[in-house]
Amino acid sequence: MIPLHSHSSGRHFLQIPGPTNVPDRVLRAIDNVTIDHRGPEFGVLGKAVLAGMKKVFKTKADVVIYPASGTGAWEAALVNTLSPDDLVLMVETGHFATLWKRMASKLGLKVEFLAGDWRHGIDSAQIGARLKADKDHQIKAVCAVHNETATGVTSNIAALRKAIDSSGHPALLMVDTISSLGSMDYRHDEWGVDVTVAGSQKGLMLPPGLAFNAISAKALAASETAALQRSYWDWKEMLAINPSGYFPYTPATNLLYGLHEALEMLFAEGLDKVFVRHYRFGEATRRAVRAWGLEILCLNPDEYSSALTAVVVPDGHSADAFRKTVLHHFNMSLGQGLSKLSDKVFRIGHLGDLNELTLCGTLAGVEMGLEISGIPHKKGGVQAAMDYLSESSMAALTRAA
Numbered sequence: 001m002i003p004l005h006s007h008s009s010g011r012h013f014l015q016i017p018g019p020t021n022v023p024d025r026v027l028r029a030i031d032n033v034t035i036d037h038r039g040p041e042f043g044v045l046g047k048a049v050l051a052g053m054k055k056v057f058k059t060k061a062d063v064v065i066y067p068a069s070g071t072g073a074w075e076a077a078l079v080n081t082l083s084p085d086d087l088v089l090m091v092e093t094g095h096f097a098t099l100w101k102r103m104a105s106k107l108g109l110k111v112e113f114l115a116g117d118w119r120h121g122i123d124s125a126q127i128g129a130r131l132k133a134d135k136d137h138q139i140k141a142v143c144a145v146h147n148e149t150a151t152g153v154t155s156n157i158a159a160l161r162k163a164i165d166s167s168g169h170p171a172l173l174m175v176d177t178i179s180s181l182g183s184m185d186y187r188h189d190e191w192g193v194d195v196t197v198a199g200s201q202k203g204l205m206l207p208p209g210l211a212f213n214a215i216s217a218k219a220l221a222a223s224e225t226a227a228l229q230r231s232y233w234d235w236k237e238m239l240a241i242n243p244s245g246y247f248p249y250t251p252a253t254n255l256l257y258g259l260h261e262a263l264e265m266l267f268a269e270g271l272d273k274v275f276v277r278h279y280r281f282g283e284a285t286r287r288a289v290r291a292w293g294l295e296i297l298c299l300n301p302d303e304y305s306s307a308l309t310a311v312v313v314p315d316g317h318s319a320d321a322f323r324k325t326v327l328h329h330f331n332m333s334l335g336q337g338l339s340k341l342s343d344k345v346f347r348i349g350h351l352g353d354l355n356e357l358t359l360c361g362t363l364a365g366v367e368m369g370l371e372i373s374g375i376p377h378k379k380g381g382v383q384a385a386m387d388y389l390s391e392s393s394m395a396a397l398t399r400a401a
């Protein structure tokens, strides 16, 4: 272990919106001998994790797994489906949408980037109108970030699909679910998504290092003629060997053990319950923020994220100094404001492996940090969250009875 910190007793609270806390069960699973990835045991593991990921994506179509960070899955989605100078429609929902756009430009695509204020999700009507105006179908793909991790704003992908359908436009739909998959409802098949992009270290409760694409038949057909250069990311090589549970190059064997365990945990809890749990934690956090008298960055209540909440720090105060104080006094990491939100917001991650008491501890750390930092606020945020958590859990019990 690199001695970055002196020892602090108790558990570190990793409440950034990814990487998230890795459950002990997953750590134990990863801590196993690395086996021959071409040997007889491996195929069983490979098949099981591929089948499990289809359930999480809610798809019957193909899923591929790369040893990579989420950024690799972004690249795989683009290079497998598009050709140089193809026009792609993207929306500036925040930092991550902006990074994906930059990548598309670097890869030789033309990008039309619809400006956004980093406080709202995607306006489906605007996309529909733009596609309708594109009579000769210059636009080859629409790329959307489902949960913008920089802002805590979620876009409605079902509504986006409807808008694309009613425009009668054939563009592919590609969606980044890196910080939503496994925390918020997501339906690759039902929402007609062509490529879904995901990563391991957020809702899937794993360390960083695995990246995923779910691939529709239409996207697969597009890959036959797509002319962007690709080798490592080529779906074809993966899909040729995956049905036997094997991979064309060395997979991240130990992370796949972890994935197998994480999938068992998600299915044992039940995906619907996992989504309700995240919703409740999001709502409890928002009630705390309102009770403190602080501002939630997301302006549209229909677009609140269940995975994280970005909180605006009052003018004249430093969000980064506040985060430093919380880390120093309470051994808790909160998410920083990214690019243009730098030092203006902090982000509370409430996704992955956590329960009511983890959340209450997190919010208590924030409330005490506000006090120590001299950031103007009212007391009672943690109380508001506790009130909601106890009421909503009783309601759930009553409904079940």
Ligand SMILES: *Cc1c(COP(=O)(O)O)cnc(C)c1O
Residues within 6 Å of the ligand: 018, 069, 070, 071, 072, 096, 145, 147, 148, 149, 176, 177, 178, 179, 199, 208
């Ligand atoms: C974390 C994240 C990424 C980047 O993933 P890496 O694993 O850091 O490459 C991209 N998009 C979203 C929405 C994210 O939350």
